[in-house]
Structures are given as structure tokens and as C-alpha cells.
Amino acid sequence: MFLHIDIDSFFASAERAVNPKLNGIPICVGSRSNLEIFNKKRTHIRLMNDNSGAFVTPVFYSDKKKTFENYFVDMIDGRRKIRGIVTTASYEARAKGVKTAMPIAQALQLCPEMIVIPSNYPLYHKLSNQIHAFMRAHIPKVEQFSIDEFFCDVSGWRSDDEVYAFAQELQAKILAHFKIPVSVGISKAKWIAKLATESAKPYGVFEVKDIDVYIEDIPIKAFPGIGKGFQKRLESHYIKTLGDIKRHKALFESWKKPGIQLYGRVTGTDGEQINEKGERKSIGISRTFDAIADPEEIKRRIMIMARHIIYMVMAIEVNPTSYYLKINYEYGVKVKKTLTVDRIFSEKVFKEMLLLMYDEIVLPHKRAIKLSMNVSNFSGANLKTLSLLDFEYDDKEESLYKNIHRLRERFGLDIIKTGNEL
Secondary structure, rough: OEEEEEEEOOOHHHHHHHHHHHHOOEEEEEOOOOOOHHOOOOOOOOEEEOOOOOOOEEEEEEOOOOOOOHHHEEEEEEEEOOEEEEEEEEEHHHHHOEEEEEEEEHOOOOOOOOOOEOOOOOHHHHHHHHHHHHHHHHEEEEEEOOOOOEEOOOOOOOOHHHHHHHHHHHHHHHHHHOOOEEEEEEEOOOOHHHHHHHHHOOOOEEEEHHHHHHHOOHHHHOOOOOOHHHHHHHOOOOOOHHHHHHOOOOHHOOHHHHHHHHHHHHHOOOOOOOOOOOOOEEEEEEEEEEEEEEEEHHHHHHHHHHHHHHHHHHHHHHOOOEEEEEEEEHHHOEEEEEEOOOOOOOHHHHHHHHHHHHHHHHHOOOOOEEEEEEEEEEHHHHOOOOOOOOOHHHHHHHHHHHHHHHHHHHHHHOOOOOOOHO
């Protein structure tokens, strides 16, 4: 028996938890790309990486105080321009049409009285970590799935008849202890419990007792993991609801592992269990900025972002073997490159490979507006054999970069930079 616990409008709820004056009025938490990392002077940026969830993104932040004016407003040619997007909106703001990922300028047109609060990720990570610890003290098996979502397994610990009342009790305790509202979905299947949480929101508990009846008329887009591309594929087979998926078992089996996995999750027959460790599968970073035409400046920014990836890799002690780089240019033009490198990860190797990837995909006469990169396929996880040809050299390099990492841990992420970052 699984519970899925989802914090309602988490970032907005977190702000209300520390400032009760925000209760009952339309608010949103907004964010924009932190471009401070590209400054040539020292920035004293820190890493927030306390939570263990597979989809809990580490966050780089500085102690610089954020206000609406200094965070969201830019003066361009003497004109005041509001930047940034809505990260989380309260239900009062949602009632006025404000949605996640909407530009803040547009959101304020829909709801002029809305209070816009700059994101405070250290607060959100701290609260998430505390709520996770609280649940571990009350439930034997807990998986942190994302910064605001948790799976719990109460099988053999609470009887089926007790689970609904237990969920209500846990919900009330979290609200009393943290002033944070949560919604709870309950099912004998893990992913159906997650789906049920949407039926529980806001601040409710919803138990699915008959999975077949529950999924019958739910649109396919509502199920976690079915993106727009897969929706089109399903709709080409006249599959529009989760009930339709159940009636097409042979089709999904013909799609091998991804199809079989999705069919099992939708029908509640997958048998998936709690993953208490919640190991991270990849590490990534992206930044959006005003259009840049200078290839050398784009390279410099890639090197700076690489240093931040390197710091995270060293912090969690993994060895990624897949590198990914993507450049978004103006007018929807995108280029990307993936490279497999079976070597011991180091700052030198990673930056060298990124420069090679950049040279292959760069479009010299276009202006870049976004850079994204990530690393994945950690060698410890899939037992890949590292290159013996480079092993001795890379082993020595690894020792050097471990010492550099210790300096960055002690004195700050940008205490040591490579020349191509300047």
C-alpha cells in the first residue's frame, strides 16, 4: 500500500510558512536564470545539495539579497522591463489565470494585485529536507521523488482499513509542525498513488480502491511520464484515455521495455517498489540570457558552467561517462551533441570534450540565447569498463582535481578558475 505525498504549491507555501501575512492573498514565486555565475569577479556562489531525491536538482545560489526591483527588473534603453517566469503560483493567483512557467509580466497583467516573491531555494531545500526527515520518523519506507514529492510504503505496517485515516493524521501533523499543506494519494500501485494525488488537490486525501474504474476516463496527458511526443504516438492509435491503454496490452508489449513499463504503471501491475536511496541519474545546468553573437564569449560561458557541473560531480563522487551540450539560438534554432567518454572524469577531460563538442555544433553567424549541459551514465552504476589506455594518466589527474575540489569546498566555488573562463 503506497502513499504519494505532494506539497501543495510548495514554494508559495514555504514563503507563507515564514511570513503568515501572505496567507489568503494571491502570490507567486518567480525566478530567472542566475547569470551571476558569468561575472569575472568573485561571486561567492554556494551549492545547495542536501536532498537525496533522484529529481531534486542541486541549486547554486548567492547570499545577495533579492528584491523585486533588483531581481526581476532590468533597465533597457531607459525603459523598465520585467524579466523572469512564474515558478509556483498560489491557488488564489491560479484562479486569476496565473500558471507555472508564465512570464511574470504577463501574470501581473492577469492579476495586478499579486505579490511576486523572488525564489529562495535555500529555504525550500531546508524545508523539504526537514519534511523528509519528519516522514521517515513516522513511516518505515520513504522515497524522496522530487523537492516537493514523496512516496511512502506502509504495507504490513498499517492495515488497508487504517490507511486513509493515517494519511489524514499525517497531513494534519505536517500542517501543524511546518505550516505546510500537503495532498495525499493512496493506492496499492506506486504510480497510481501519484496520479491519485492530483484528485486530492488542494489539501485533500484520495484513495484509489478500484484501479480499473479510476483510470477509465482519465486523459493520457494526466499520467506522469507521458509527454507530448508520446501523446501524439498514442493518439495515432486512437488511444486517448488510460482506460484505452489497458485495452491495448499487445500494442504496448510490441514496444518492448518502454511500452511494457508504461502499461504496467498505468494498470497498476508494474510491481515497482520504494527506492529509498533515490540515486541521481544525471547532473545538469542551463542558463538563458540576452542574445550573444561572440563565439568566444559563448565558449567562456560553457567553461564556467562546466566548472559548476564538475563541482557537483566531485561532491557526490560519481564518474559520468556521457556528456551532453545543447545551444539554443534565436528564432527556435537548436543544436546539440552527446559524447561517450569511457575515462576517469576530471576537469581537464570534461572541458576538453566540451570544446570539441562546441566546435562541431557551433553556428558562427547566429546569436545564442541559452546553454544547457549535463553528464550521465555514471560508471559505478552500470559497471562500464573505463579506458585502460588513459587510466594511468587520468588517475594522476583525478588526484589533482580532488585537491582542487577541497579548495573550492573550503574557499568557494570560484576560488580557482581555468584561463578559458576569463
